[in-house]
Amino acid sequence: MRRTLLVLSILLLSGLPAFADDAPTATSLSGLSGAGKVAITGDNFSVDDNVHQATFLGNVVVTNDDIKLTSDKVVASYAQGGGTNISNFEATGHVKIVTKDQTATGDKAVFDPKAKILTLTGNVIVNSKTGQVHAANLLVDLVKRTSVFSAGKAGRVTGVFTSQ
Secondary structure, three states: OHHHHHHHHHHHHOOOOOOOOOOOOOOOOOOOOOOOEEEEOOOOEHHHHHHOOOEEEEEEEEEEEOOEEEEEEEEEOOOOOOOEHHHHEEEEEEEEEEEOOOOEEEEEEEEOOOOOOOEEEEEOOOOOOOOOEEEEEEEEOOOOEEEEEEEEOOOOOOEEEOOO
């Protein structure tokens, strides 16, 4: 129980990526947050200290002041010696990331909190009030504030934008 509380506390303090409030288009899905409280809920929660992972499973909802992420499963990997060092955050299955100005969906989202890199893969769709982008993959560098959409092995990146 003590380890579970430690892992939960670290998940709450580690922060999740949030996209900039000033992001005007679907192509600028970037920003940086992490401040504030993060809440995670799911149908089940387990900790496997042998592999240093905490897993939420079933109707998972992750929220903070700036972002809401929903998915079927969220796994937080932490370094040996305790959950104070989240090394990887992975959401899979019907991933949806909602911010004030944008919604992004895909099959899998991976966040590296040290590098501040968010990768969204599998049928990526990013919507904002000014446009929509479809791609196989999206790589967001929260430090450089860049977003790169890629087509993957087949297809192309498609964007439709509306002038305001």
